[in-house]
Amino acid sequence: MGDGGKLSQESRVARRIRKGNQWSDLPNMRREVSIGVAATYFASEKGGREHYALHLSNKLADLGYNITVICGKPFFRKLEPLSSRFELDYVPQLYFLRVLARAPEIERVKVFSFIASKFHYHQYKLQCHLHLLRNHSFDIINTHDEESLHGIVKIARRYRIPLIATVHYPPSPQGARYLKHVSAVIAINKEIRNCIEKYGVLHPHAHLHVVPGGVDLALFKPVSKETCKRTLEIDGKMILFVGKLVPIKNLYNLLYAFKRVSSAIEDALLMIVGDGPLKQSLVHTAQKLDLKNVKFLGAITNEDLLTYYNAADAFVLPSLDESYPLVCLEAAACAVPIVVSCGAKSFIEDFGEALFLVDPRSPESISDGIVKSLTSSDEIREKTEIALEKVKKYDWMEKAKEVANINRQCLEGRR
Numbered sequence: 568m569g570d571g572g573k574l575s576q577e578s579r580v581a582r583r584i585r586k587g588n589q590w591s592d593l594p595n596m597r598r599e600v601s602i603g604v605a606a607t608y609f610a611s612e613k614g615g616r617e618h619y620a621l622h623l624s625n626k627l628a629d630l631g632y633n634i635t636v637i638c639g640k641p642f643f644r645k646l647e648p649l650s651s652r653f654e655l656d657y658v659p660q661l662y663f664l665r666v667l668a669r670a671p672e673i674e675r676v677k678v679f680s681f682i683a684s685k686f687h688y689h690q691y692k693l694q695c696h697l698h699l700l701r702n703h704s705f706d707i708i709n710t711h712d713e714e715s716l717h718g719i720v721k722i723a724r725r726y727r728i729p730l731i732a733t734v735h736y737p738p739s740p741q742g743a744r745y746l747k748h749v750s751a752v753i754a755i756n757k758e759i760r761n762c763i764e765k766y767g768v769l770h771p772h773a774h775l776h777v778v779p780g781g782v783d784l785a786l787f788k789p790v791s792k793e794t795c796k797r798t799l800e801i802d803g804k805m806i807l808f809v810g811k812l813v814p815i816k817n818l819y820n821l822l823y824a825f826k827r828v829s830s831a832i833e834d835a836l837l838m839i840v841g842d843g844p845l846k847q848s849l850v851h852t853a854q855k856l857d858l859k860n861v862k863f864l865g866a867i868t869n870e871d872l873l874t875y876y877n878a879a880d881a882f883v884l885p886s887l888d889e890s891y892p893l894v895c896l897e898a899a900a901c902a903v904p905i906v907v908s909c910g911a912k913s914f915i916e917d918f919g920e921a922l923f924l925v926d927p928r929s930p931e932s933i934s935d936g937i938v939k940s941l942t943s944s945d946e947i948r949e950k951t952e953i954a955l956e957k958v959k960k961y962d963w964m965e966k967a968k969e970v971a972n973i974n975r976q977c978l979e980g981r982r
Contacts, residue, residue, distance in 0.1 A: 601633045602974065603705035605695070605715035609638035610655060613841075613866065614811050615893050616735045619755065619780050620711045626967030628652035637699070637715070658698045661690050692718040707974055709733055709753075713742045720748050729977035733778075735890050737762040744768055750977040753778050753970065756891045756913030776973055779913070781963035782896040787873060789902040789955075795878035803834025804941050807879035807903070809872065809894045810886075812843030817885045817908070817927050819852060824885070824933035826856050831938050837861045840875060876901035881940040885927050886910045896961050899954035904940040904947050906933070921954035 606620040628634045634653035639660030695718030708723055709731040710716040716732050723730040729750040737759050743766040746752055751774045754760040760777050769775060810816050825837045842865050853861045882898035882905050889911035898905050899921065908927035909915065915922060925936035940947065
């Protein structure tokens with residue numbers, strides 16, 4: 568933090584760099600380094616982007632850095648702290664407009680959805696800019712979405728604060744132009760990196776890195792399947808989905824696919840973990856299809872999730888598109904066979920031989936992949952062993968060290 572929160576001077580690190588101190592002993596001094604992690608929906612949503620920011624912030628705090636997460640706080644809503652290892656700094660946010668824009672009834676009226684979405688975006692961007700201008704000085708700032716980046720970039724330039732943009736989705740041409748002002752970019756997969764390179768907007772001295780998400784290997788690990796099934800009082804073949812209940816996850820096709828699976832495997836059970844705007848519609852669809860072995864569990868704790876992963880006979884993610892699915896890493900760490908759609912391109916590039924691949928637009932393909940993951944014993948054993956070995960490189964602490972090294976480069980002025 569700066570003196571009394573004022574931004575009338577350069578950040579501490581910027582001043583030291585300007586005076587010629589290149590921070591060669593940064594690892595021994597990192598407790599002095601204050602990192603602002605800007606993630607608009609950190610406290611209001613539980614998607615992959617928010618989990619990525621959460622786990623990295625926790626591990627950077629474990630490494631000794633002073634972390635403050637700058638995020639939106641919806642009006643009229645009480646939020647619980649997500650971690651005791653760092654501070655949450657709230658920015659006023661009209662989050663109900665985002666919820667409204669994504670409601671199925673409103674999405675069908677494109678003009679209303681567009682207006683609500685744009686108004687929310689510009690409101691938060693302005694509030695984020697004003698909030699940072701009034702309240703904070705950081706040694707370095709890492710943004711995780713366009714709203715935060717666009718609201719902070721002018722402040723970072725004005726006060727010479729190194730700015731790192733972590734990009735979770737391929738940016739639009741308009742969004743990419745803000746990247747020309749950052750010290751470094753972290754793309755969470757190679758596809759996003761290639762997209763940014765094509766735009767050619769980065770400063771000549773800015774570095775472009777790829778740091779996929781990780782998994783907490785101390786938590787997510789193989790546990791006795793029989794014990795977990797007894798704990799959950801589950802018999803038969805359990806198929807698990809974990810994620811937000813939103814259109815991109817392609818859950819309607821999963822329900823249609825499960826209709827075919829349950830015809831082939833009578834004791835099959837589909838467990839759906841997560842919440843989202845489509846929940847009631849999905850429940851109605853399951854009832855319409857007369858699917859009695861489908862359960863919607865809502866959001867659950869990581870400890871309970873560990874039990875569900877290890878009780879599962881197969882994990883399925885039929886998304887139309889995925890950047891780098893953290894839930895697949897968690898399933899891999901628990902030695903669960905993974906059925907994933909070809910929409911998860913970058914993940915397939917790294918884990919392809921360990922996966923049962925399906926076409927997300929074909930319920931028949933999804934059902935065939937699920938049945939295969941439940942019945943092909945030799946292939947199941949081979950793929951889970953490969954996945955277990957590959958996932959060892961994805962521990963969150965190792966990812967945090969990669970990001971810490973990028974921070975160091977920026978603090979040393981190497982952009």
